[in-house]
Amino acid sequence: MTAATVEVTARGQPSGSGAPVTNRGALAARQFSFWYGEKQALFDIDLDMRSSAITALIGPSGCGKSTFLRSINRMHDLLPGTRHEGQILLDDADVYRPEVDATALRRRVGMVFQRWNCFPKSIYDNVAYGPRINASLPRHELDWIVESSLRRAALWDEVKDRLRQTALGLSGGQQQRLCIARTLANDPEVLLLDEPASALDPIATQKIEELLYELKRELTVVIVTHNLQQAARASDYTAFFYMGRLIEVGPTDRMFTAPQEERTNSYITGRFG
Amino acid sequence: MTGAAVSSEQAGSPRERPTTPSGADALGPKRLGARIQGAVIGDRIYSAAITLFALCVPALLILVAVEIFLGGWPALRRFGFSFLTSSAWDPVNGVFGAAPAIYGTLVSSAIALAIATPLAIGVALFLSEFAPQWLRQPVAFLVDLLAAVPSVVYGLWGVFVLLPVLRITVMPFLRDTLHLGVLPFFSGPAYGPSMLAAGLILSIMVLPYISSVSREVLLAVPRSQREAALALGATKWETIWGAVLPYAKSGIIGGVILGLGRALGETMAVTMLIGNRPQISASLFAPGYTMASLIANEFAEASGDLHLSALMAVGFVLFVITLIVNAIARWLVWQVSRAGGEKTA
Numbered sequence: 319m320t321a322a323t324v325e326v327t328a329r330g331q332p333s334g335s336g337a338p339v340t341n342r343g344a345l346a347a348r349q350f351s352f353w354y355g356e357k358q359a360l361f362d363i364d365l366d367m368r369s370s371a372i373t374a375l376i377g378p379s380g381c382g383k384s385t386f387l388r389s390i391n392r393m394h395d396l397l398p399g400t401r402h403e404g405q406i407l408l409d410d411a412d413v414y415r416p417e418v419d420a421t422a423l424r425r426r427v428g429m430v431f432q433r434w435n436c437f438p439k440s441i442y443d444n445v446a447y448g449p450r451i452n453a454s455l456p457r458h459e460l461d462w463i464v465e466s467s468l469r470r471a472a473l474w475d476e477v478k479d480r481l482r483q484t485a486l487g488l489s490g491g492q493q494q495r496l497c498i499a500r501t502l503a504n505d506p507e508v509l510l511l512d513e514p515a516s517a518l519d520p521i522a523t524q525k526i527e528e529l530l531y532e533l534k535r536e537l538t539v540v541i542v543t544h545n546l547q548q549a550a551r552a553s554d555y556t557a558f559f560y561m562g563r564l565i566e567v568g569p570t571d572r573m574f575t576a577p578q579e580e581r582t583n584s585y586i587t588g589r590f591g
Numbered sequence: 592m593t594g595a596a597v598s599s600e601q602a603g604s605p606r607e608r609p610t611t612p613s614g615a616d617a618l619g620p621k622r623l624g625a626r627i628q629g630a631v632i633g634d635r636i637y638s639a640a641i642t643l644f645a646l647c648v649p650a651l652l653i654l655v656a657v658e659i660f661l662g663g664w665p666a667l668r669r670f671g672f673s674f675l676t677s678s679a680w681d682p683v684n685g686v687f688g689a690a691p692a693i694y695g696t697l698v699s700s701a702i703a704l705a706i707a708t709p710l711a712i713g714v715a716l717f718l719s720e721f722a723p724q725w726l727r728q729p730v731a732f733l734v735d736l737l738a739a740v741p742s743v744v745y746g747l748w749g750v751f752v753l754l755p756v757l758r759i760t761v762m763p764f765l766r767d768t769l770h771l772g773v774l775p776f777f778s779g780p781a782y783g784p785s786m787l788a789a790g791l792i793l794s795i796m797v798l799p800y801i802s803s804v805s806r807e808v809l810l811a812v813p814r815s816q817r818e819a820a821l822a823l824g825a826t827k828w829e830t831i832w833g834a835v836l837p838y839a840k841s842g843i844i845g846g847v848i849l850g851l852g853r854a855l856g857e858t859m860a861v862t863m864l865i866g867n868r869p870q871i872s873a874s875l876f877a878p879g880y881t882m883a884s885l886i887a888n889e890f891a892e893a894s895g896d897l898h899l900s901a902l903m904a905v906g907f908v909l910f911v912i913t914l915i916v917n918a919i920a921r922w923l924v925w926q927v928s929r930a931g932g933e934k935t936a
Contacts (some may be wrong), residue, residue, distance in 0.1 A: 391822065398724075425824035435815035437834060448823040451833065495884070504824060 343507030350404035374553035428501035491522025541549035663904030695879035698930035702790025715805035746863035762820035767794035784866035797850035804846030
């Protein structure tokens with residue numbers, strides 16, 4: 319394990335500050351490549367995603383950032399004809415080891431999607447979905463999980479009087495925060511977000527960003543976004559993907575003020591994408 | 592930086608804008624006006640024609656209902672409410688009660704749905720979720736083909752294959768080996784022609800309707816719903832049970848109702864298998880009658896006006912029952928989709 323850590327630093331990831339690599343929920347990709355059938359979508363990605371920080375993945379459409387995000391919690395497993403090489407390390411252990419149960423992995427690595435996808439059930443049942451399938455808990459414990467998850471997602475005050483009503487009656491921003499609460503109910507170590515605010519208005523977007531800022535204290539947050547301002551505002555590290563390759567990664571303020579790669583500079587100044 | 596991206600998007604639209612004014616110039620304002628007027632008249636004629644066609648369908652339905660009702664009115668007036676409750680069906684003495692036929696229609700359809708619904712949902716789930724890709728189309732095609740078999744062919748198959756199997760193997764097995772004979776439903780002699788046989792053949796006939804609707808509905812469940820469950824750590828089965836099926840529930844109920852409609856009205860195959868005896872028996876092994884087979888059997892040789900009128904009245908009752916079933920079905924689908932879709936307490 320120490321050897322791996324040494325190798326990481328040796329490979330020269332732009333490290334920013336010397337944060338510890340072994341925090342709970344720390345993620346890293348090592349020489350990770352991915353194929354949809356014959357088409358290679360990701361090429362030798364090496365990327366550290368620190369715990370207690372928000373890493374933003376940016377890049378033009380089709381650059382592989384969503385593919386990479388979905389590789390982390392193995393959402394591709396059910397797609398026929400996909401394969402990968404290399405490793406994705408969660409707490410220094412490869413998530414693609416054969417003995418890893420993908421469903422258990424997805425409980426540790428929660429995911430929120432671009433389009434909020436609440437179940438057509440009550441607010442309570444949405445949040446309780448994960449805990450219910452993963453363990454049979456006594457009623458009061460489930461109540462507690464639901465309440466604390468909704469509180470962590472900054473939604474409790476808005477919905478506490480209508481937990482039994484259907485989730486689909488909520489506004490888009492509320493539904494997206496409900497999806498985050500539903501993910502938090504599994505008590506994950508990592509939160510992956512695939513353009514969580516791209517279909518939301520600015521106010522709702524701001525709420526999500528504030529929420530992420532709170533959540534990063536206890537979670538590793540990785541967010542895919544098309545919105546460069548959002549990446550600049552809300553993330554600690556930014557990784558720029560282009561055509562399936564990781565072009566550059568670094569602390570967000572440096573990436574947006576002094577990018578080292580010409581292509582990064584072109585993208586963030588709006589010359590393409 | 593995003594500002595740059597936005598302005599490049601806006602740059603696209605002015606390029607398209609000039610086409611509209613220049614197109615109008617080419618026509619000239621006068622001809623454009625004439626064209627618009629022509630289009631308005633055309634629209635009116637078109638919408639009037641379409642409205643007429645659309646109104647024809649409900650008008651026809653009402654006409655049929657009125658016609659059947661008037662035909663059945665003499666019998667309904669003569670026997671009153673007892674037409675629905677009496678078991679006496681005696682053309683010789685001119686006494687008619689439709690209760691056995693009503694009972695038979697409802698029970699045979701209920702048996703059909705009880706057997707076909709779980710099977711059909713299973714088939715649909717297999718075809719939409721589990722079957723390997725190369726197997727899906729052929730199997731789906733074969734299941735759909737069940738709906739294309741003429742009902743008299745089902746009847747023939749029932750007479751020569753299903754009835755002997757039921758009489759010799761299934762009925763004795765249910766009654767004696769499993770000791771279900773203690774229940775009234777599985778008691779009595781095993782003739783063959785029976786409510787059970789009719790229900791079974793109906794279940795085969797309605798299965799393709801339920802399964803193909805269910806399959807379409809399951810395939811239409813958005814990927815985001817499956818992903819939501821998977822991302823929360825659900826297994827494939829938990830995903831189907833907890834996210835896919837609930838989402839598809841109202842559509843599947845719709846499919847079941849479609850099957851029920853088919854089962855209620857099915858005539859030929861049922862007539863050949865149910866035994867055609869106007870009696871109400873708790874045992875599914877006993878022969879029975881349905882409204883549709885009663886009409887089909889007796890209409891050609893109806894003796895006298897009252898007999899004919901009684902048959903028309905049976906037709907009217909069948910019509911009303913079908914309407915009620917459909918209304919209940921609509922209400923059910925609406926309830927289910929409302930529970931998921933909008934605000935409920």
